[in-house]
Amino acid sequence: MRRIEVTCILCPVGCRLTVTEEDGEWKVEGYGCRRGLAYGLEEAQNPSRVLITVIPVDDGELPVVPVKTSKPIPKNLLLKASKALAGLRVKAPVRLGQVIARNLLDLDVNIVATRSIKARRDRVEADGQK
Amino acid sequence: MPTRRVDLLVVGGGPAGLAAAARASELGVRRVVLVDERRWLGGILPQCIHPGFGLHRYGRDMTGCELAEKLIDRVSSLDVDVYTEAHTVRMGYESYLSKTAEVLTPRGAFRFRAKTVVYAAGARERTCFEAGIVGSRPAGVYTAGEVQEMMDVWGILPGREAVVAGSGDVGLIVARRLTLEGVKVKAVVELMPYPGGLLRNVVQCLEDYQIPLLLSHVVLAVEGSKRVESVLVAEVDENLRAREETVKRIPCDLLVIAVGLIPRVELLAGAGAMIDPKTGGPVVNEFLETSLPGVFAAGNALVINDLVEHAMEQGELAAESAYRFIEDGGFRSASWKRVRVGDGLRFVVPQLLAGFRDVKLYLRASSPSENARLLIPELGKSVRLRSVRPAEMITLTLKAEDVLKAERLTVKLV
Amino acid sequence: MLDRVVVVGAGVVGLSIARVLSALEGLEVVVVEKEADVGWGASKANTGIIHSGYDDDPVKYPNRARLAVKGNRLWTTWAEQLSIPVDWCGSLVLARSSEDRRVLRELLARGIRNGVPALRILDGEEVRALEPMVSEDVVEALWSPTAGVLSPYEATVALAENCVENGVKILTETLVKGVRVKDGSVEGVETSRGFIGARWVVNAAGLYADEIARMAGVSDYTITPRRGEYLVFDKDAGPKPSRILFPTPTPVSKGVVVETTVAGNLMIGPNAVDLPRDAKEETYTTKEGLAYVWREASKLVKKLPGKREVIRVFSGLRPQPSGGDFIVRVLEEPEGFVEAAGMRSPGLAAAPAVALEILRLMRLNGLDHGFKKRWKAERRAGLRIMGLGWDMLEKTVSRNPSYGRVVCWCEGVTEGEVVDAIRRGAKTIDGVKFRTRAGMGRCQGAFCRLRIAAILARELGKPIWSITVKGTGSELGVGDVKSLLEGEDVAD
Incomplete structure (x- = not known):
């Protein structure tokens, strides 16, 4: 039997759910509402999160661009995915929504810029120096 | 020196200020100027690269950066005169229909004379000194917001092993952010017996990564001469005093200070506005008008919000009030009732009600409880709340006619 | 023999002495300082009070009693010459x-x-x-x-700038490891940057004066x-x-x-x-x-x-000197070893008088240089934007837009002032802070530290993470944001 503890985050009450699985049969205990029941099952069977991080930018007005995964990825792969992105660099300019990398860890997920970063020339002009 | 006459001056280009400028312009306010100190608009949104923004308002989950660009695009499409890198040196109340602001920018020094002002200068973070942390003062002690900016704007890794003081939302989010870049977060230390941030952040930022949350603990001191080498942490008793026998040393090279925000009201106070010691922000009426007629406040400069939507709706209400002030030449006199903050609550905003309009109250609970009731005895009003957390702002809308007929108003939580 | 004097310690006392000695013709003055900037020992963290001099018993503490009163009066001139706000x-x-x-x-x-x-x-x-x-x-x-009352760190910075203008060399992050003495005379100091020969060594090392003294074989006091x-x-x-x-x-x-x-x-x-x-x-x-x-x-x-x-x-x-009184003396053994030590309160008040006293004693012991014909008594302070009237401010900004870009919101310090501080010698965030007040306001630098670091990085040509708060070992960060992940194996 597998047993997974889940804290429901759907409302401030924060029910402590216990999800168990035996021979393919899932059971949730401790939920306070129907939504909590569904959440408990999802978190036990397929917990996933959007990964957020930054990617270094070459020749940009700022040195990094924030990015996210185009959809949630399995929770246990977050750190691995973050490490997999560590060598990546991107050249300015970067547009909001621009795909920086495709098919991360064969998960059929893209890495998408969440901020626009201009090329450095703009910055030097804006600063009025150098 | 050039003096620019404007109808509305918005001080601050974060979510509240952007929402105010856009709303005012859409309502038809003619000369709208927005000034902001930073190089980019959006306030602190651009350093918030995590999702969780805009769900309530736009029905989709965005990161702070994404929401910022959306708000900036909206203002750019309207007739709003935007000054970035524009520092307001001082504000003054000249007359009922004229408020002044001296603004310094790389493109010149300007004096504005505005019929109305929406003050949305945001908040600042409490420092380690304000948190009562003693010891040495080396590199490696940063506020949570500063850590966000370090990592996600400037691309700096602030340390290898971290302790986070305070479990407010920013502290929790930074703990996760550090973890994802390979930093070992040894503990998040919270003075109170309950977490300071939203539950979803406790789960998704700490529990997901097995980061220890030390409740009823306090960071006492920093050690290390050039760089942080360790911090001293202790358990506290029920009076929040450190128990000496529990002091332990946690080696780390980074201490993140996430012990709350304080509204930035210096300019307002300098112009003569009354400040509410409970919120740290200005005293406002149901138009979000401060004690200076025609000067309105919104966002974290008004009250520390936990949802960006609240800051934005305050900005919009302030803009609507400014529009009305300009059109009508101000508001009628009335018998304003000062809302009394009863048991169980830290504050209520707005502080003054007259019943000109329906009003949304923002309240914060003093401590967590289950099955609480929010009471306004004078109105016979009672609202059941299944669960109350100090981290989550409570809102309550009152009808104008109810407010109008009440002699006094007390709000309490039992 | 080299006509050089090495002053150990770039605090208010060491720099006051260097300033006075810099007025002499043909004498090279070198100040060595272990910290990354001037005035970072006892000089930076005190009340900033120029005491008037009634506190000290003239019998028990003759130097304190005499030099405080004299120093107080000298400061009226020095502060004006050096544009030190007092x-x-x-x-x-x-x-x-x-x-x-x-x-x-x-x-x-x-x-x-x-x-x-x-x-x-x-x-x-x-x-x-x-x-x-x-x-x-x-x-x-x-x-x-x-x-x-004056700002003690502004005072040391002003002294240092005036010294440099008069030819004094100030070597920061230079630790004295030994005082070389031969045949009863000092020959110079061994430092972390190598040997510096000198006919005179002036010990103004503040808290470490007793250790410097021991390096020269002098051990009649402790600090x-x-x-x-x-x-x-x-x-x-x-x-x-x-x-x-x-x-x-x-x-x-x-x-x-x-x-x-x-x-x-x-x-x-x-x-x-x-x-x-x-x-x-x-x-x-x-x-x-x-x-x-x-x-x-x-x-x-x-x-x-x-x-x-x-x-x-x-x-x-x-x-705090073991004898209680300031130690202001030129030793016979070793010859050329000079001390201005134990400068507890009222040390700040006394500093100019101590410097003149040291000159007098050195003269009695063989220092025979005349005064320079051209010596600059004045030092110009950096521009303070928030101290300007609005019209001057407008003119300044139109000439140089960086004086309109406020980086420290609490104290109203502009990029122009920060760049000026860097050109005057600030290499660190604290160095900028003590020269401009950026970061001294209510937010304590949380809003401006990174903007200042970015300016320092640009002006010094260094990566932003390596900018230090107060010298080597106090870097802002530990590397680029990916530095921990890049080094590691990708593992589950």
Whole structure:
């Protein structure tokens, strides 16, 4: 039997759910509402999160661009995915929504810029120096 | 020196200020100027690269950066005169229909004379000194917001092993952010017996990564001469005093200070506005008008919000009030009732009600409880709340006619 | 023999001496400093008070008594020449009991003996007329109009800039490891950057003076650190006294002071805690120390602002000499070894007088250089944007837009001022802070530290993470944001 503890985050009450699985049969205990029941099952069977991080930018007005995964990825792969992105660099300019990398860890997920970063020339002009 | 006459001056280009400028312009306010100190608009949104923004308002989950660009695009499409890198040196109340602001920018020094002002200068973070942390003062002690900016704007890794003081939302989010870049977060230390941030952040930022949350603990001191080498942490008793026998040393090279925000009201106070010691922000009426007629406040400069939507709706209400002030030449006199903050609550905003309009109250609970009731005895009003957390702002809308007929108003939580 | 003098220690005393020696023709002056900037020892963390000189017993502590009074007067000229903001606000020693009143009379008598002008004892009513915030139980006060307040770190920076303009070399992050003595004469100092030959070595090493002395074979005194803790309030918090408020002193210390700094912040402190001799870096603050300062300050005034108005606490170490008095001397053995050590309070007040005294003693011992024909007494301070009138401000910004770009919001410091500070020698975030006040306001740098680091990175051509707060070992970060992940194997 597998047993997974889940804290429901759907409302401030924060029910402590216990999800168990035996021979393919899932059971949730401790939920306070129907939504909590569904959440408990999802978190036990397929917990996933959007990964957020930054990617270094070459020749940009700022040195990094924030990015996210185009959809949630399995929770246990977050750190691995973050490490997999560590060598990546991107050249300015970067547009909001621009795909920086495709098919991360064969998960059929893209890495998408969440901020626009201009090329450095703009910055030097804006600063009025150098 | 050039003096620019404007109808509305918005001080601050974060979510509240952007929402105010856009709303005012859409309502038809003619000369709208927005000034902001930073190089980019959006306030602190651009350093918030995590999702969780805009769900309530736009029905989709965005990161702070994404929401910022959306708000900036909206203002750019309207007739709003935007000054970035524009520092307001001082504000003054000249007359009922004229408020002044001296603004310094790389493109010149300007004096504005505005019929109305929406003050949305945001908040600042409490420092380690304000948190009562003693010891040495080396590199490696940063506020949570500063850590966000370090990592996600400037691309700096602030340390290898971290302790986070305070479990407010920013502290929790930074703990996760550090973890994802390979930093070992040894503990998040919270003075109170309950977490300071939203539950979803406790789960998704700490529990997901097995980061220890030390409740009823306090960071006492920093050690290390050039760089942080360790911090001293202790358990506290029920009076929040450190128990000496529990002091332990946690080696780390980074201490993140996430012990709350304080509204930035210096300019307002300098112009003569009354400040509410409970919120740290200005005293406002149901138009979000401060004690200076025609000067309105919104966002974290008004009250520390936990949802960006609240800051934005305050900005919009302030803009609507400014529009009305300009059109009508101000508001009628009335018998304003000062809302009394009863048991169980830290504050209520707005502080003054007259019943000109329906009003949304923002309240914060003093401590967590289950099955609480929010009471306004004078109105016979009672609202059941299944669960109350100090981290989550409570809102309550009152009808104008109810407010109008009440002699006094007390709000309490039992 | 090289005609060079090496001054060990770039504090207010060492730099005052270097300034005076820089007026001599044909003498090379080199100042060596272990920290990354000038004035980062005892000089930066104190009350900033230029005492008028009634405190010290001329029999027990002749140097302290004599040099404070003389130094106080010299500062009026020096501060003007060096554009050091100073407030000659005067001081009040407050008496709260009949015993205190007896002590005030002793102080008055001592002040008269020491040659302090304009002292007068005021009754309680007069005191409260001058300073309405003073506590109701104050019965008398010793009024000393010649006392003043300056910013001690601005003073050291001003001295350093003036020294450099007059040809002095200041070597920072240079640790003295030995004093080379041959045949009874000094030959120079061994440093972390190599040997520097010199005919004279001046020991102005503050807390470390006893260690430098031992390197030269001199061991007739020790220096122990005496810690003092301070609290600084928001500049909008008040009331603030117009004059310096002292309690009636005890034999150990002048007590906890209530003062308004030249920048306009209410400040209280210090306490006095003697530390072990080797605790020369322990500038820690403690809960107990700060609570003591608060209690003592509360006795002098009707009401302090709320604790929430405190924006910073800090501590400084005063170098307490074993004999009690300043050590100001030129030794016969080893020849060429000069000392200005044990410069506890009133060391800041005395510094210019100490420098002139050192010159006099060196002359008696064979220093025979004449004065330069061209020596610059004046030093121009950097531009302070917030101190300008609006018209001047407009002109300045139109000439140089960076003077319109405010980086420190709390204190209103612009990029132009930061760049100027860097060109004048600031290499670190603290260096910029002590020259411009950027980061000294209520947010304590949380808003501006990174913008300042970005300017430093640009001007010094370094990666932003490697910019230091206060020299090597205090880098802002540990690398680029990906530096931990890139080094690692990708593992589950």
